[in-house]
Amino acid sequence: MRTEMDRWLSVLRLLVWGERYVPADLMNGVSESPSRTRPASADTFHDVRLTARQCDVLRAAAAGKQNKIIAEDLGLSQHTVKLHMHHIITKLGVSNRTEATLWYLSNPNVTPGRKS
Template identity: 60%
Template sequence: MIDEANLDKTKVICLFVGTAHDFSDHVLRLASEEFPCCEFQRISHINDLGFFDKNGRHNLRAIIVHQSQSKELLAQLGKICEGFNGAMVALGYRDVPAARQVADAAEADGLGAQLGYLPMNLEIDRWVSVLRLLLCGESYMPRELIEQAAPAPEPAKPAMPDRLFDRLTDREFEVLSCAAQGNQNKIIADKLGLSVHTVKLHMHHVIAKLGVHNRTEATICFLEQQQSARVQ
């Protein structure tokens, strides 16, 4: 259900349609940090779009639907585009063959131009760039969905095993844990009784040991590992 009471009516709105497993809280926080002028909300099912305040629909900039609801999306795409005129509708996906089937079906129904795509397994910088396009009202069609004869894509990276984090020292793990909570270096330094320079040095070592590119990717790996541990 859409949290109307907490929506900032002065901001444009982006809705992620899926469960907390499909689009985690961290994904929403990351998007909010990158696009502070936009309000990001998550609703569990595409049918919940009907509860969105009609008076606020002019602020809705993008609707990102998880691929697990692709059948419902295809069935309602024309109606959604008409009811939310001006909002870019896109499929958030990880499974390339399944997303290609959606693209083919949308094209066959004459709705191909009305549907964009947001690959959820991109590097952070590229993912943010694609989301920016969608928020600007631009459709995005990944090459992997166009090239039918392209080689099979690499499988999505498995969740980070626990032993990978065993490479970290206790202090490095503490720094990463604080960073994953959204704390800036100065706050982390105060919490752990370290200098800001030492915090930066620990984070540099964390990034190198985890084999990621930056702080954001390191925190995402940490949060995914924590979520996986809770599920198990």
Template identity: 40%
Template sequence: MLIVTNTGSVSKRLIEAVEREFPWVLVEQVESVVAGCRSFAHPVALILVDVSLMHEAEAAAAMLSRVHPHALAAVIEPYDKMQTTSFSAIADSALFRSVLPMDMRLDIWLSIIRLMLCGGEYLPPGSLVGVRAGEPASPPPAHNGVPVGQRKAESSVAELTARELQILEMVSRGLQNKLIAAGLGLSEHTVKIHLHNIIRKLGVHNRTEAAARFRNARNSNAVFD
């Protein structure tokens, strides 16, 4: 795991907590994006970049992707100070897919780290990713008689990861988080994070709507052909 920050946004205590929780993970910390654009002793799975260095990292996105081709990149959000403009920038980013909040309980924070290390994405609840000021309120135009928004909703289940589909299938069978966690060998916090991402990706309001979307997709063979 590579941390790029010159503000001390990730403390030594948090780094020690990561290394205790994930003993197979080595943490490297550098103070500039340039220092992160090099190979390390082990492959990098996760790059955490302080929001103050976000634009510098975007400028070096091609280099970072070439040197660390399998790494997910996330912006460190220092104590809920991230601005809507930064969320909008992430929505258009070729590098960043996730945000790591720093104002959470340690166990939840570590669950988000675990999710990211496994290639999952995380955005804080209520973030305005993708929202643009001045967007027209009218429905998008239809294509072949089907509104674009409807076609997107129908395909959204297919965009879930294998783990998210697995969890959503269990939700559709009425299983609660505790049973899902036990069945998959995960913590309840990790299951909650997956569910948050599922709900966000599907554009629904709760797990009940997400389960209904899954059943509709299964009945139409949208995901399982």
């Protein structure tokens, strides 16, 4: 029950900060490019390896922070934060920042370089 509430709070934070949110259920009917397909279940994430910095960025995004704030907190440029988010989204096989955040909240023991 707590995890579900955390997900809703993360979605709400993203919306408040001006981010877009599209539920995964709606995305299932949308055609995806052949180079990137969404994994069928959480069990398929066993090969995901995030760098330490990617974990830092994802953790901050899951806390509802904007790229500008993440950049300031981590001493990075906004462009670098966007690039990290792009790589995170690609590695996780999700469609957007919100889905990456939801994945993070479902996998609280993510550590850099470790298979999740």
